[in-house]
Amino acid sequence: MAELTLDSITKVFTEDDGNEIVAVDDVDFEIADGEFLVLVGPSGCGKSTTLRMVAGLETITEGEIRLGGRRINDKPPAERNIAMVFQSYALYPHMTVKQNMSFGLEESTDMSDDEIDEIVTDTAEMMGIANLLDRKPDDLSGGQQQRVALGRAIVRDPEAFLMDEPLSNLDAKLRATMRTELQRLQEDLGVTTVYVTHDQTEAMTMGDRIAVLDDGILQQVGTPLECYHTPNNYFVAGFIGEPSMNFFELDVEGDALVGEHFEYPISDQLRGAVSGSDSVTLGIRPEDVEFRADAMPTEPTDFACTVDVVEPTGDANNVYLTFDDDNSDEPRTFIVTVSGMDRVESGDKVVARFPESAIHLFDEFSGEALKNRSLEDVESVDISI
C-alpha cells in the first residue's frame, strides 16, 4: 500500500520527420494510499500515456513518479510493484486461468508452487472464478475474462493497480454490474488505484477523485461533485455531465451580456466576475434551467421559448428549446431536463429561467471559470473543498 505521486510529468514523442509531439505536459497529482483516482478525458488526451509511464511501459521525458515515496522512474515495470489491467484483458491464450494467475508470481517472486497455488485459489474464490481455474481464456465469456484479468492483478498483491479502460469491452449491462463490483473490490482491498477511462459516467460514479486531462494538460483534480459543480474551466464543464452543459457565447455590453440569440442581465453580483472580460461563455446545466409551461416571462432571466424536440428517457425528458426572440439565421437550441412525469410536446410555448445562482461564466479566450454555480441551494451534498 502506498501513495502515488506524479511530479511535473512530461512525455514528448519524436516523430519520424523530427517533429516533437507533447503527449503529456507537466502533469502533477497525488493519489493517497488506498484512494481510487479516475483519469478521464477524450481519446488522445494523454491519459493512457500517463498510465503507461506509471507502469514503466513508456519512458518519462521529464518529471518524477514516486510510489510510496520512492522514485520509480528508472525501475523496469516488473520492479515497480504495480499490477495493470488492460482493456483487452491481455490474458495469455495458451494458459489456463490458473496458469494465467500464477504467471506473475512465478516470474517475479521466489514463492514455492504450493504458496502460489494457495494464493491463486483464494483469489479465484474471492472473485467467484474458482470453477473456471482449469479453463482457457477462449472458453470464457467477456465478463469472466474480465474477472480473470482482475484476479491476475490481485494475486500480485501490488502497491498500486493501474486499469486502462478495463470495462469498455463489456456490454452496457455487464459494465454497470462490474463497475459496482470493481468499486467494492477496491474498497475491500484498499489498494491505491489509477483508473483510466474516456467515459465520464464511469469517472463520476467510480472515482474517489477524478483527474480530467485534455490535450496532455491536466485540467482539474477533484471529487466528482467538485468537477461537476465547480469546474475549473470550460473544458471540464462541458466534459463532465450528461447531457452536457449548455453554452452560449456572449459579449459584455454595458448592463447586459449580449449574444446572437438572447441577452442576459448583468447584476451587481455578476459585475465583478465579468469586469475583466470583453466576452464570456455562459454555461448552465440542463437540470438547472427552471421550466414553466403556459406562463409569461416575469424576470429578466426568464426567456420565452418554444419546444423543438422532446426526448423521453423514462425517468426524465430531455427537452430541446429555441428562444422565441432569436432572430439569428441559425436559431440555437438548448437542452433542459425535466421530470419524466411532465407532459411536454413539440411546439409548446414555455418559459425557461436561467437562475443567476445556477449559471457558470467562463472567459471566452482562456476558458477559465469566472463564476461557478453557487452551492447554497444544493442541499445535502457533501463536498469537501
Add this chain to the structure above:
Amino acid sequence: MIVFYLIPIETGLMTAITDPSAYTGSAPYLPPAPGDVSLGPFTNAVDALSQGLANSFILVVPATILSGLLGSMAAYGLTTVDWKGQIGIYMLFVAGIFIPYQAVLVPLTQFWYNVVPLRTTVESVAPMIPLLQEFHWKLIALIVTHTAYGIPICTLLFRAHYKKLSDEMVEAARLDGASITRIYRRIILPLSVPMFAVVFIYQFTQIWNDLLFALTIIQFGDASVVTQDLVSIGVSQEGTNFPLRMAAALVAALPTLLVYIFFGDKFAKGVTA
C-alpha cells in the same frame, strides 16, 4: 483440368509398378496387366537411392529446425520487442528471400573448401565420434548454408504471425516480471506452435527439393543427396529404364508428397503467406 495436373504423376506411378522386361510403353497411363505388375523397380530404386535418402534426411532435419528456430527468434527480436531501426534490419532479411542462389555459389564453394578448415576438423574428429563419417563435413556445410538461406522466409512468416499477437499481452507479461527471454520462452514460443508447423513443412520441402546448393557444395561423392542421385538414375547403354526411373522419382518425392498429403492445408498457408 484435374487430369492435366495429375496425369504425369499417375503415368509415372503406373509405369513404376510395371516389370521392366514387360514394359512396352504403348499405354503408359493404364495400369499394367496383372502379370506384369512388379515392385522390382521400387526395390531397385530404394537400393540405388538409399545413401542419398539417408544423406538428405541428415541434411534436411537439422537445417529445417535450425532455420525455423532462428527465424522465429529473429522475428521476435524484430517485432515483439520494438526498437528503432528494426525495419531497416528486417528489410535486409526480406530481401534475402529473393536472392538467386547463383549470385553466391562461387564464394560459398570457396568458403567451404578453401577458407574454413571444416574438412580437416571433421576428418580428424570423425574416428572418435560414433556415426560421424568423414564425408559428413560436406553435409554440415550444406546444413549451415541452407539454414542461412532459410532464415529470411522463416522470419517473414513468423513476423506476420507475431504482428497479430496482442501488444497488451506482451506488456502484461513484462509487468508480470518476465524478462525478454522469459517472454519468448513462456508466451511467444507456445503461441508459435501453429506457425512452426507451417514453417517446418515449407522448409522441409524446399531443402529436400534443392539441387543447386548440393551440386556446388557437395559436388560428388559419398555425401550426395537424393536429388543429385536421381538426376542420373535409369540411364544406361541399352536406353532408358523408365519403370526404374519413375520409381526413383516417386521414391525421391515420397517424403515431400507425404508431408503435402497429410499437411496440405499448412503447406498452402506457407506458400501463399
Add this chain to the structure above:
Amino acid sequence: MRNPLTVLKRLVSDSGDARTDGGTASSGTSLLSRDSIRSAPFWLPPFLLVGLFVYGAILWNVVLSLTDFQGLGDPNYGDLDFENYVVAFDGGTPSWTDYSIDPIWNATQNTVVLMVAFAIVCLALGLLLAILVDQQIRFENTFRTIYLLPMSLSFVVTAKFWLYMYDYNTGLVNIALGAFGFGPIEIVQNPDLKLAAVAFALIWQYSGYAMVVYLAGLRAIPSSHFEAARVDGASTIRMYWRVIIPQLRTATVSALVVLVVFSLKAFDFLFSMYGGYNPGPSADILATQMVREAYGNQNWAYGSSIAVVLFLMALAVVAPYIYSQYRQGQL
C-alpha cells in the same frame, strides 16, 4: 526523386507500430542502446548468419567477378578489372584463357522469354482456374490440394516426369498427338521446342500456385460486388473483366513476385532434364550458363560476373516490390 539518404534515415528511425517505446532507461540513454541491445540475442545470430552467407557472399562474388580466377588454385585479388563484363557483353577470348568465351546474350534472351512466358501463362491459367473453382465451392479443398500437388515436388522430380511425358516413343504427349494423327515428334532435344517444353512443364508445376493466390483474392472481394454487377445487368464475362479482375491487382503482384523467384530456380529443372550443365543453346538460360562456366569449365570469375548480371535482374524485379510494400507499411 526522394533523396536516398533521407529514405535510408527514415528506414532506420521508423519504429513501426510503436508497441512500446521501451520503458525504463535512466535519462540520457538512447533508445537504441536498450531494446535493440536487449533483443540482440534474438535477432543478431540469425542476422549474422544471413549477413555473412547472403550479403557477404554477394559482395565477395562481385569482387570475384573482377578477378581472373580460373581453373584450380586460388583467386588473385591483386588484379581487378572489368574484363569479364566486356567478355560477357561482347564475347571473345579473354586474357585468362586460350578459348573463345560465349557472351551472355543468348542465355539472357532465353531467360527473359522463359520468365515472361512462364509468369504470364501461369497467371492467366491460375486466374481462369480460380474463377472456375470459385464457382463450384463444394470440392474446393480437393481441388486446391490437387492443383498445389505439383508444387510440393522437386524440380528434379518433375523433370523426370516430363522427360517421360515428352519421350519420342512412349511419351504421353506423343501418344496424344498420335491420337489426332500427328507425330511422333522429337521434343526434348528439338531446338525449336526445347524452351517451350521447359516452360510448359514449369507452368504445370506452378500455375496451381497462381490459382490458390487468386482464389484467396477472389474470396476477399465482398459478394455484394458480384451481386451489384448482376443487378446492373452485366454479363458474367463483363462482370469479371470490369469489376472483379481490377480488384485482383495485389494478388497478381504477390503471385508474380513468387513466380519470378521460383523461375530463378529453373536451373534444377534444366540440369535434371538434360542430365548436366549444358541444355544446348536454345534452352540455355543465365542460371545454367553461370553454373556451367563456373563448375563445368572452371571459369570461376566469369561465372561470378554472370551471377552479378542475374542478381541485378532479380533486384530489378524485386526491389520495387519490397519498396512498395514498405511504403504501404506492410513489412
